[in-house]
Amino acid sequence: MAGRFFNSETLILFGCSLLVFYLAGVPLIMLLYGSIRSAPIGEPGATYTIQNYVKAYFDREFYLLFWNSIKYAVGTCLVSFLIGTYLAWISERTNTPLKKLFVVMALIPFIIPGILSTIAWILLLSPKIGLINLVIKELLGLESAPFNIYSMLGMIWAEAIHLYPLVFLLMSAAFRNMDTSLEEASLSAGSSTFTTFRRITLPLMRPAMFGALLIMFVRGIEAFEVPALVGVPARISVFTTKIFLAIHQFPSDFGLAGAYAVTLLAISTAGVLLYQRLTRKEERYATVTGKGYRPRVIDLGAWKYATCGSAFLIFLLAVIFPVFVLLWSSFIPYYGVPSWELVEKLTLSNYKYILNYPLAVTAFKNSFYLSIGSATLVMLLTSVIAWITVKSRIRGRIFLDNMAFIPIAMPGIVLGVSLIWVYLTLPIPIYGTIWVLLLAYITKFMPYGIRAASASMIQINKELEEASLASGGTWFQTFRKVLLPLLMPGFVAGWIYVSIIALRELSTSILLYSYNSTVLSIMAFDLWEGGQYTYVCALGVLMVLLLVAMATVARKLGARIGIAD
């Protein structure tokens, strides 16, 4: 009871920093360290070397690899930006009919794991078996397939159509938050709608646009699913697949993978840093004002049917075709174009096969536990971190914030390589178990958790917390009884998001799993590599159902625990 000059806040900061350092800092250090070692630590004769970089950079194909990666990322970024921004503009700023429906449809691709959408696009656009190709060939009597997914353009298309919902969200928010009286002032000053758009709207939107472009570029450069499933057979290599192959070849070349990973990390870090610099000012303003402007809606006249039609065309391509091909393929006994003959043969045998497949049960369990476990732990950890960075005035909190954000710049495959290095080196025997996956997921999704938790934390009046202290509550009681319940809306939102992206995670898991720690996305990958298309689709449909169920339950539970907002 004797008071000391010591407080629990410092202890909490210290504990959190240590944990975050272990999760985010150690892998980064080990990656850099590993890339300058000739062999994994502990192996006899391992020395410091620059041989890995020499081997990576003086490879004849390195510049082709670099060029491909950039082309792929820029292409993805531009296409997804155009689609996402166009849809955001239609739904926020025009009087296009049915725009409420667009918001829902624009977000559906979110729930489809990347590996499934990639598979769906192969099943649609493959020159040999692609449904769209086959149908068009049939209808127009063409000799060869009009589209080829196994090309740079095909890859860009498959990736962009998967990523555009994020652009849609970012740009919708930007359109919504813009003070339209600024535009009205320009109009009333006598300038035309077009001049206003060019001189006022565009400059105001520029930070948001660059921000969205940069995020998409980073997403493109770190993408794994499309390059692995489409790029590898098409012999189009990018960094992520090169790293994957360096580890999956026999014997694995960890050093070379490390050198490529460091290069990829440098590119994505540059993108993230640029993005943060760009948006820092904007975000600061956003928290200060946070006004809900009523956007000025542009009357498109008859054009509104054209915009409505074009939006439906996009959804046909982005949602309906992929979902249809997955569903269709999951119910047929062997892969083929829809026909009456096949309709009569529709069957549940693919689902039966999956549910009786021993590994599938393990994969479902693992994915489920990992998803729920990582989402819960991430949100608990990041709630405390958000408290430190938002509420406390402890010195060193900025450092913690920055460290916890490191993983946002780490492509999944790079994190995988880093963790291989960590657990090949440290005497912690979890390599190849489900625990290393759990740690990887927590590390990878920590930044998303922080974002959700800090956004809610900012809204909680400091006095609500002080009132608990003044009532005799300890820090822990205050956190559990006052802060956590008040954080619940943000906590649940973050939880749902993390559990969804955890359930479909592939690029990190693929370097860290073993037979017993297989997860759903890896099983889908393996089934696909084994050519069992119909089984993959059945598995995919089950995966999506699980995702929807989890999100629904979480939302229901959250509404009961938290306050109605």
Next chain:
Amino acid sequence: MAEKKFMVQIESLEKYFGEEKDRVHVLKGISLDIPEGSLYTFLGPSGCGKTTTLRCVAGLERPDGGKISIDGKAVFASGERVYIPTNKRPIGMVFQSYAIWPHMTVFENVAYPLTIQRRPKSEIRKRVEDVLKVVGLHGLEDRPAPKLSGGQQQRVAFARALVNEPKVMLLDEPLSNLDAKLRVQMRFEIKALQRRVNITTIFVTHDQAEALAISDQIAVMHSGKLIEVGTPHQLYSRPKRKFTATFLGLTNLIEGRVLELGGDSKPGRMETKKGVLSFVPATGLQKNQAAVISIRPEHIPVHKEKPQGLENVVEGTVKEAIFMGDAYHCQIAVGDMLLAVHTHPFLNVSPGEKVYLHLDPQSCNGLPAEDIEGMGESMLGD
């Protein structure tokens, strides 16, 4: 006050905000003794350090120097490296925003200080019921907190602060979030409540009218320093410092130089632009010192004819007279100086009229002209 015990004692409290370069010195050696059972007010303009001092007592801010004890026990002492955290101090606090937890009912909010100590259920129920009766919220136990009005929220906040029978109750501008009418009503309620439970209470406000109405004692603060302590009556009618005179209510200041200090029942004499005036000197005033005479507008009788046999009579011209119902508020030019004067509503004065003002020596407080440094722009409170 010899036998009276002090519940809260603050000694040379120091506090800085910010780090290194932009460090701001917010508390510059505050020392206070707060008697047991009294309603003690920290009054001052925003930024004077009153809330910071309160938060130091609560333990929500950690001072950089000095000592604070509650009921004779040190809760903070920089020398002995003592710092008792907020949750271990015998306090109850009412916040400016009330800080009623929106995810709990009235009962859960009020019971919180007891539930976290794991008291028996029956005891909690009994004590919450009792305290809700005291604040006049009996029967609203199960109401969710967001469904309370402003006044009800405040009562919940009081109940929560009182339920654990703290030794000190801390009130951080609890009335500033209420509308004007309710604010005046709640003054009386707080005063009555404090008398009823007889708990030592520290009240922070920037509203001088509120402070005068509610307090047993007021500590006037400015720029991180304690200016003066006294009862509302003392501070209003016999301030010792120029800042107190200007901050509490309206006053007129006439500059001059002390000729004679007087003594016993004899008034002092001061040389001013309006001639030599008699006044009551504040303690510590020196002969030949630059000084001001402070006189309140309602203490200046106005005569239409020059009164005979009176000291301190000056001649002036009415510039403006505004009828306020209970008085005329006049601006009267005396030479190049404007004096604010409140006259009886029956004394009909009109602009341009020549009048005589009686600056009664008993109402003229002679105060040192030099007050603390850094004053000036925020001299006039609201």
